[in-house]
Amino acid sequence: MNLSENARIILEKRYLQKENGVPVEKPEDMFRRVARAVAEAEKLFQPKVSTTKLQAISDRFYQMMTDWDFLPNSPTLMNAGRDLGQLSACFVLPVEDSMEEIFTAVKHAALIHKSGGGTGFSFSRLRPKNSPVKTTGGVASGPVSFMKVFNAATEAIKQGGTRRGANMGILRVDHPDILEFITCKQKNDDITNFNISVGLTSDFLNALEHDDDYDLKFAGVVYERLRARDVFNRIVERAWANGEPGVIFLDRLNDGNPTPELGEIEATNPCGEQPLLGYEACNLGSINLVNMVENKQILWEKLEDTVKWSIRFLDDVVEVNNFPLPEIAEMVRGNRKVGLGVMGWADMLFKLGIPYNSDSAVELARKVMGRIQEVAHQTSEELGRTRGPFPNIDRSIYRGDTMRNATCTTIAPTGTISMIAGASSGIEPAFSIAFTKNVLDGAALVEVNPVFREYINENFPTEEGNRIIQEVANTGSVQHIKSLPENIRRVFVTALEIAPIWHIRMQAAFQEHCDNAVSKTVNFPASATKEDVEEVYLLAHRLGCKGVTVYRSGSREQEVLVTGRKTDQASEQTHVDSREKTHPRPRPKRTLGVTEQVKTGCGKMYITVNSDQEGLIETFITTGSSGGCSGFTEGVSRLISLALRANIAPEAIIDQLTSVSCPSFIRRKATDKSIVGKSCPDIIGRVLEQELQSQQYQNKKEVLQMLEDTLKEMGATCAGCSSSTPQELSEVELLKRGLCPECKSPLQFSEGCLTCNCGFSKCG
Secondary structure: OOOOHHHHHHHHHHHOOEEOOEEOOOHHHHHHHHHHHHHOHHHHHOOOOOHHHHHHHHHHHHHHHHOOOEEEOHHHHHHOOOOOOOOOOEEEEOOOOOHHHHHHHHHHHHHHHHHOOEEEEEOOOOOOOOOEEOOOOEEOOOHHHHHHHHHHHHHHOEEOOOEEOOEEEEEEOOOOOHHHHHOOOOOOOOOOOEEEEEEEOHHHHHHHHOOOEEEEEEOOEEEEEEEHHHHHHHHHHHHHHHOOOEEEEHHHHHHOOOOHHHOOOOEEOOOOOOEEOOOOEEEEEEEEHHHHEEOOEEOHHHHHHHHHHHHHHHHHHHHHOOOOOHHHHHHHHHHOOEEEEEEOHHHHHHHHOOOOOOHHHHHHHHHHHHHHHHHHHHHHHHHHHHHOOOOOHHHOOOOOOOOOOOOOEOEOOOHHHHHHHOOOOOOOOOOOOEEEEEOOOOOEEEEEOHHHHHHHHHHOOHHHHHHHHHHHHHHOOOOOOOOOOHHHHHHOOOHHHOOHHHHHHHHHHHHOOOOOOEOOEEEEOOOOOHHHHHHHHHHHHHOOOOEEEEEEOOOOOOOOOOOOOOOHHHHOOOOOOOOOOOOOOOOOOOOEEEEEEEEEOOEEEEEEEEEEOOEEEEEEEEEOOOOOOHHHHHHHHHHHHHHHHOOOOHHHHHHHHOOOOOHHHHHHHHHOOOOOOOOHHHHHHHHHHHHHHHHHHHHHHHHHHHHHHHHHHOOOOOOOHHHOOHHHHHHHHHHHOOEOOOOOOEOEEEOOEEEOOOOOEEEO
């Protein structure tokens, strides 16, 4: 196997079978295990199949995986041939409007996450906030409040023992709580295990086009009318601010619904590429397109053969899959949806010498995906003739046909499997051509796009080539390297160097020949405007996309540059309209808090930190009789309280306070070891941080305990509820700073996920 050191580390850390934390299989053993387990399905379709033929099929599965021509989704690699046996990555669960049904969905989500899958939900069937509840005489808390319960469940349950689960939350744009939903992730530390998308309807889009109002309604009752433009502007503003929410086009999803008699599609999986009915799952895999190029020519026959075997592999996965719920097993085997996609698209373009942002690339996307779709459908029909069509075919658009699978193609995220294969992710452009990676011993390792390295090795002497690569690693880009020909700089273009319109045109080209949908992030530079985001959303609809996700560089709180470069871009500041002023909310009549006595370089200080139901709200700071500047401490106290009531993140206040040093304070500290910190503001910041963490941990414990009690009553378990510790807060802080919780390297945002080159990923 041609296995890079990075791929080997990822496999050992996340995929290989372990005993007592130590891998007991090699990468080759893992792929053999997967190939053998999936090929077992052939016995069900051919009871008299010979051992020789079965071995040949297993060998073909093994070969296309170890040659990096095709890889299935991560749960298949992790679990095939093992006791868990759950091989699907994405599920959708229904959420109905009763307490019992809501917590049944929580329980089912917990079981799916524990088995290694991600879940999507539509919360559109939940009654609006403050609606009457007849059984109790109370009022409903609304969809967003229940999303927080689902989020807490996800936080508590480790996914397959290797990663947190991911969720997609969707609300129809005509639900009465839509405005609360749009802003529910305004704070990046809230509802952290969800991606959210607004389900746009044709009625809403028509009202938007004609600058008209539209109805917010539930259960046939119109609650109010809103101007479509106002709602759309709010969606755009929040997406510009931090990438949430995305949008999906609900009517277009249902135009492509292959089984409309079985129900309406209301939700997708966490990254948006797989529209599914309630209790459906989909088995995904991706072809590595860079392996389909040789001597600047596409190997069409190899591509077609790989498609045929990949569809057969995925159909076999449906059969041997050990689904976490009987309802899911019934739905999946009734429709037998599979999703074959691609990775390595940017690398294929590099090899062919075609710029990503060109008409030639868009046209080639149509041609390549068109051929994949055509062969996938032909293969499914052939399998249907020998194995039988999917059971629900008479309730589908394929009535009278022999299709084995209700869907065949999906462009899914390939973050970790593309790292294993050494290919670019999905259909995304390259995020950087080269970058510097920190390894465990503190050394710096330069990672280079393999196609670019090949070009450098072929065209430059070793010393000059190394110098060029180091220059590229410093910025992630080749555009400033004047020693490279202009046509080469044009080809090796990166995500932020590509105008957003080309991202959408590429997504739309692949969508034209895809049964399901396309996972794609439109990356914007930090300087992008809200009008730029609006243009992309509207263009995505016009060009036939089923949904779209955007991300403006630097828009997440405390994000660092993902390429690790220190250029003028690092000093870009988001423009804020000077007319938009923030006014603090009134002080509540009743607060609760603690008072800390601390010793400073200026004497004793008494720091009181108070909270209300929304969190930290104010401080009172006084000095002891031994001295200190009472005016200074009162002024600091008032400014902190003002900032907290103005909804400034406590972490931002703490960061400012703890960065202050005082020379005289430090001199006194040198002779009195009982003094901590480096200044009075620093000590105040430390006390604030201590109280914030204590409060967050206590809140989390209470929610998890309530959740654990509920799940136990319903027969589920909440692995990890009792072991949640304050130390986990550091993971949240690292993510907010754009750093990987495992290796501390910069993260990048693509395909709806935060990913790291060490193999860490977080969708939601």
